[in-house]
Amino acid sequence: MPSCPPRRPVMSSTTAAAFRLGQRVHAAGDPRRLGTVRYLGPVEGHGGVWVGVDWDDGAGGRHDGSLAGRRYFVAVGECSATFARPTALSGGISLPDALRLRYRVQDFTKEEQDEMYVFSTSQKRVSVEFVGTDKVQEKLNNFNELASASVSYMGVSSIGAPNELNSLVPNLKLLDLTGNLFSQWQTLDGKFVQGFNTLRLLNLEDNHIDSWDEIVKLSYLRSLEQLHLNKNRLKHVKYPSNLSPDGPIDDAAAVPFENLQVLLLGSNDIDDFSSVDSLNLFPSLRDVRLSDNPVADPAKGGAPRFVLVARLGKVGILNGSEISPRERRESEIRYVRLVMGKIESNDQEEIRRLHPRFAELKSFHGIEDEKPTSSISGPQKMASGLISITLKCVGPSMGEKQPLTKKLPATTTVGKLKSLCESFFKLKDIKVKLFVEEEGCPLPQPVEEDTASLMELGIGSGATIVVDEES
Structure with missing residues (x-):
């Protein structure tokens, strides 16, 4: 016989007509064993009508919705489904x-x-x-x-x-x-x-x-x-x-x-x-x-x-x-910088659709667009795009290192920053992994895109970067 949940005393009048596909049910006598009806009908080689159930817990079933080489429905798990008699189930x-x-x-x-x-x-x-x-x-x-x-x-x-x-x-x-x-x-x-x-x-x-x-x-x-x-x-x-208008409140x-x-x-x-x-x-x-x-x-x-x-x-x-x-x-300033670093189109309607608060936040915080720098050279050009970040070493193999505050171009990529950290802290044969500390987050968040710049990631002046080592 097909596998089914343990039978419990229920009213004998329960039939397959009491259920529908997609209906939520529980095992009769056990309201904590919940599932969804995925099949109603005969099961080859077994008399009567059966209900195919995909159980929530993903366990306690016997198959994946197929039996004796025939598929009746597709279950979530390999062993999350059973076929049960209607009397073994309750519609609540x-x-x-x-x-x-x-x-x-x-x-x-x-x-x-x-x-x-x-x-x-x-x-x-x-x-x-x-x-x-x-x-x-x-x-x-x-x-x-x-x-x-x-x-x-x-x-x-x-x-x-x-x-x-x-x-x-x-x-x-x-x-x-x-x-x-x-x-x-x-x-x-x-x-x-x-x-x-x-x-x-x-x-x-x-x-x-x-x-x-x-x-x-x-x-x-x-x-x-x-x-x-x-x-x-x-x-x-x-x-x-x-x-x-079909609701109960006509207001x-x-x-x-x-x-x-x-x-x-x-x-x-x-x-x-x-x-x-x-x-x-x-x-x-x-x-x-x-x-x-x-x-x-x-x-x-x-x-x-x-x-x-x-x-x-x-x-x-x-x-x-x-x-x-x-x-x-x-967060808002960093988000604006993040969007500015990633938008490729000047289509204001598209920007508004993808980032509804961008224009409002950009104006509120007085953040200006990046100015063309082709005519600027030397120290002035470098200073215009520098941000101040604090670097903290925490890797167990790195030894005791004092935090460093450095001014770097906002266009510095994550990959480049990793190389700089190896140089700043004299790290040899240690593969570096970076994290950014964010207020409100219990743990620093990983920075994993080596080709992304600090500007593209929304990392600006005052940020703290945690320098760890790959596990």
Whole structure:
């Protein structure tokens, strides 16, 4: 028989018709084992209908979507897929049902009823009090006081019936939906947001969300201040230009995400600068996380921190680290120099498209274009392009060396600077590696393009270069 997850007691009426391709599911009885439906139908040599599932953890499967030489679907990993009977899977439960399961007082002791706790996203314990009566209606009335709730990894897949959520928890301010089944929200419309405008923090981490269009639906939550989207599969971010006329709020003056101050996007698949630039359009955004995205990983062709700081004009906290006034100024100046060193065209429209803040920052910091130097010679020509940088030796084989401050032409390449360092510090048979220290970064950032000049890398006067050795 095809490999499948361990069976658990479930309702026998579950059939393949209950599932659809692309649907998020979990193993019946185990809401923490999450996967995506990739196949529905027969499996050669085995009777009945089967569901092909690609499991998130990449382990615990038996194959890659093929069986006995026949391919049914393509799984992410070589052993991340299984075929399961429909009764071995669950499509999830509604959010109101999950809240009742987690917080309704049932057969608890008096001490347990007196005080229960949920955990906020900052791991602070938030008290939820119940009066401890046996009447169901009185138990449900206690939900009126519920301000913080966590239903993480409970297999939540839908919002529930219209107005049910608002009736159940009308004063909810913090909702943690980490690790549930909200990759697509066919039911996320007026049901969720109409009349439910007390919510200030929504945590949707680890839900396999791959479409920003799904997130835009949340723009109708007018009170939302924090949105946690770490560990999803988002590739792009785009600020909605206006609220959809099909949305629950008929207000031409409504501003999407008007009160959103914190947006956590770490560990996604964002790889374009237009997504970074679009964050400037969120009217109240001050705290952004982009770490562990390709766009923020220099090793994958992404940008170092100073570029992100310069492109994000209003953000005060980036990747959990506060941006000081000094860091912002130095980052913006370095970014302008970087762009000036790399632009090959004088097409202002193209420059504006690729670097929306370039002209503004260039003017704000009073940075002038490089003047032609063909008629200038001698010391005057040399002085016009000199920058002052500090060099610090840290290599274990280099011995104790005092830092040096040198004036060098801005056109000095990284390769040339390495050679100069070998000469300055009398380094023999040591292959040099350079790093630049940046405020706000816990570790110096590598400088690896030997053919790039200091000007092209945005390195200007006052910079500190760390001289290390190749490991």
